[in-house]
Amino acid sequence: MRELVYYEAKLEGLREILAADERVHLFAESFLGLSEHRGLFREIVKDYPDRVIAPPISEIGFCGLAIGAAMAGLRPIVDLSTASFTFEAWPQIVNEAANALYMSGGQTRAPVVFHMLHGLRGGGAAQHSHSPQAMLWNCPGLEIVLPSSPRDVRGLLKTAVNSNNPTIFIDHTLLFELRGPVPEADEAIPFGQADVKRAGGDVTVIATSYMVQRCLTVADRLANEGIQVEVVDPRTLVPLDFQTLMASVEKTRRVVIVDECHQSCGVAAELAARIGEAGFDKLQAPIRRVTTLDVPVPYSAPLEEFISPSESRVADAVRAVLS
Amino acid sequence: MLPKLPRESLIELCRKMFLIRYFEEALIGLHNEERFKGHYHVYIGQEATGVPAISCLGVGDYLFTTHRNHGHLLARGADPRRLLAEILGRRDGYNKGKGGSFHTNVTSLGFPQTSGVVGGIIPLATGAAYAVRAQKTDRISVCLFGDGALEEGAAAESFNMASLWKLPVLYLCENNGKYGQGKAAGTARSSTMAVYPLTDLPAGYKIPAQQVDGTNAGAVHGVVSEAVKKIRQGGGPQFIEAQTVRWPGGVTNWPVVPIATDAAIAWDVTSVPEAEREWYRDSDPVLIFIRELVEKKQVSREEISEIQQGILGVVSQAVEFAFDSPYPNSETALEDVFA
Ligand SMILES: Cc1ncc(C[n+]2csc(CCOP(=O)(O)OP(=O)(O)O)c2C)c(N)n1
Ligand SMILES: [Mg+2]
Numbered sequence: 001m002r003e004l005v006y007y008e009a010k011l012e013g014l015r016e017i018l019a020a021d022e023r024v025h026l027f028a029e030s031f032l033g034l035s036e037h038r039g040l041f042r043e044i045v046k047d048y049p050d051r052v053i054a055p056p057i058s059e060i061g062f063c064g065l066a067i068g069a070a071m072a073g074l075r076p077i078v079d080l081s082t083a084s085f086t087f088e089a090w091p092q093i094v095n096e097a098a099n100a101l102y103m104s105g106g107q108t109r110a111p112v113v114f115h116m117l118h119g120l121r122g123g124g125a126a127q128h129s130h131s132p133q134a135m136l137w138n139c140p141g142l143e144i145v146l147p148s149s150p151r152d153v154r155g156l157l158k159t160a161v162n163s164n165n166p167t168i169f170i171d172h173t174l175l176f177e178l179r180g181p182v183p184e185a186d187e188a189i190p191f192g193q194a195d196v197k198r199a200g201g202d203v204t205v206i207a208t209s210y211m212v213q214r215c216l217t218v219a220d221r222l223a224n225e226g227i228q229v230e231v232v233d234p235r236t237l238v239p240l241d242f243q244t245l246m247a248s249v250e251k252t253r254r255v256v257i258v259d260e261c262h263q264s265c266g267v268a269a270e271l272a273a274r275i276g277e278a279g280f281d282k283l284q285a286p287i288r289r290v291t292t293l294d295v296p297v298p299y300s301a302p303l304e305e306f307i308s309p310s311e312s313r314v315a316d317a318v319r320a321v322l323s
Numbered sequence: 324m325l326p327k328l329p330r331e332s333l334i335e336l337c338r339k340m341f342l343i344r345y346f347e348e349a350l351i352g353l354h355n356e357e358r359f360k361g362h363y364h365v366y367i368g369q370e371a372t373g374v375p376a377i378s379c380l381g382v383g384d385y386l387f388t389t390h391r392n393h394g395h396l397l398a399r400g401a402d403p404r405r406l407l408a409e410i411l412g413r414r415d416g417y418n419k420g421k422g423g424s425f426h427t428n429v430t431s432l433g434f435p436q437t438s439g440v441v442g443g444i445i446p447l448a449t450g451a452a453y454a455v456r457a458q459k460t461d462r463i464s465v466c467l468f469g470d471g472a473l474e475e476g477a478a479a480e481s482f483n484m485a486s487l488w489k490l491p492v493l494y495l496c497e498n499n500g501k502y503g504q505g506k507a508a509g510t511a512r513s514s515t516m517a518v519y520p521l522t523d524l525p526a527g528y529k530i531p532a533q534q535v536d537g538t539n540a541g542a543v544h545g546v547v548s549e550a551v552k553k554i555r556q557g558g559g560p561q562f563i564e565a566q567t568v569r570w571p572g573g574v575t576n577w578p579v580v581p582i583a584t585d586a587a588i589a590w591d592v593t594s595v596p597e598a599e600r601e602w603y604r605d606s607d608p609v610l611i612f613i614r615e616l617v618e619k620k621q622v623s624r625e626e627i628s629e630i631q632q633g634i635l636g637v638v639s640q641a642v643e644f645a646f647d648s649p650y651p652n653s654e655t656a657l658e659d660v661f662a
Contacts, residue, residue, distance in 0.1 A: 056474035057475055085440070126421075128362075307657075
């Protein structure tokens with residue numbers, strides 16, 4: 001299979017989506033955040049001047065506008081760039097989009113994709129480093145997607161746009177330079193299909209987004225110590241492929257969950273609760289969570305490293321569930 | 324135009340403008356040498372707005388600022404050593420390394436919060452104005468923000484309350500996108516507003532609003548001191564749009580210094596690369612100011628050189644201090660979550 005760099009795969013997916021469906025309108029400044037490749041996005045703007053629009057700095061306004069446009073037949077993609085700016089648009093996303101179908105008794109659809117870049121990016125400090133996936137997971141009605149590889153970002157973006165539901169597409173800047181196989185063929189990766197990114201028999205590590213890549217690195221290192229880690233990537237939290245997660249848990253009987261949300265009420269907390277409820281008797285050790293510590297994100301590099309779900313904390317957790 | 328101030332005060336303004344300029348140029352150098360990482364914003368090109376405007380305020384007044392805060396802090400008297408230490412994430416930084424460039428603030432100088440959320444401080448500054456009035460003081464609150472912040476709904480909502488309740492707040496909007504540079508040119512962002520002039524927006528909420536040339540220290544000093552006086556007398560909120568021309572080194576996300584600022588350029592721009600020459604000749608507020616100081620015989624060119632050298636020394640001391648300051652202990656990441 002050919003290889004692409006993550007940002008290439010992502011932009012390719014976006015181009016394919018824009019070419020395939022005239023209902024897709026994109027409200028975005030760069031779609032690649034502050035990445036040095038953001039200039040490539042300008043090419044797309046040139047090709048679709050009527051459908052790719054840079055909105056004013058009005059998150060609540062343009063997210064709401066996109067939701068309304070979706071209700072009236074378009075398939076908008078909205079770029080919030082840094083996930084922390086989602087908070088500016090919270091009322092429209094969680095109280096309008098998420099509720100629309102349900103409170104209309106199944107009548108009103110709001111098929112918007114909300115795209116954002118989450119997590120610790122290095123020096124983002126408290127106001128540019130959020131991982132809102134767990135907060136959003138607490139709002140029924142939103143699909144939540146967290147790609148972690150070039151193939152996944154392209155394939156999941158397509159499914160997100162085709163979905164009839166409001167979809168949160170949470171990407172991570174630190175994935176952008178990753179190289180990996182991407183099929184030539186048009187591929188939409190269905191939601192609700194977890195992916196075993198690495199097979200192993202000793203410990204199941206469930207990880208999301210950039211943490212998948214971090215855990216794969218740790219798994220390589222631990223293999224040298226004779227520990228075989230299985231890395232499972234849910235890829236979408238809503239819908240969640242719990243079956244694949246549990247199949248791995250039943251095999252290894254030891255679980256570490258790694259995610260960049262803060263610890264309390266985070267993604268890892270929810271997954272741990274579900275695994276505990278369904279598979280308490282299958283476990284041979286308490287489930288361990290490796291997350292961002294429960295403090296706002298500090299700016300200084302060593303402080304940020306200290307609170308982050310770092311490689312060493314992941315490795316320690318794996319060793320702990322084995323001991 | 325020079326501010327109507329005694330010579331000593333003018334020299335102080337000059338020192339502050341040089342301090343900001345050299346601090347920021349040094350910072351860009353450090354970043355480009357990869358001596359620190361992360362996103363940051365510089366105040367180059369806006370010195371003649373922040374410096375005279377902030378000189379009009381009293382010690383008890385509150386100031387709220389944004390991602391583009393370095394100039395505001397230095398204008399208010401922040402120690403460049405501790406400011407730089409913060410931007411480098413060091414222990415001696417004003418925020419103990421927790422805030423960084425986006426969030427440097429000094430409460431003892433009257434800065435309660437520096438927010439990287441565009442528009443985030445407009446309600447906060449309005450709230451501080453509410454408090455100082457409730458406390459029956461004659462303090463005022465000043466909100467320093469960019470033109471882009473007007474695109475946020477929080478601005479409109481705040482203007483409404485400030486106007487309804489006649490709150491003692493000065494909204495100083497620094498429009499660094501004069502001549503459609505920035506977003507319109509497809510480079511750095513600046514505002515996209517249906518409302519123009521920007522003053523029409525607060526005026527719609529019945530807030531007295533005026534524009535001023537933000538590269539003209541005298542004009543800025545004049546309108547800000549007048550506005551502050553009215554607010555202090557209980558006249559309610561005021562809005563000022565200070566227009567500056569975006570510094571060409573800062574139109575991309577990662578600034579580059581086309582030429583180290585030197586007073587000599589004020590009289591001869593031939594050393595400036597051609598692409599940036601026009602800005603240094605017509606729109607550089609620091610050079611405009613020193614040219615006027617000399618033309619109006621307030622200082623000699625020799626004195627300007629001395630000031631310049633002195634400030635360069637201050638900045639290199641700041642760099643030394645900041646790099647000597649150790650990183651904070653990791654465990655301090657767990658402190659300061661609750662009061
Ligand atoms: C709520 C929010 N949306 C988007 C951003 C990203 N952002 C950072 S600076 C900036 C432009 C701000 O323009 P302006 O207010 O004019 O300030 P300037 O940088 O020109 O001084 C934007 C959009 C942000 N920080 N916060
Ligand atoms: Mg601006």
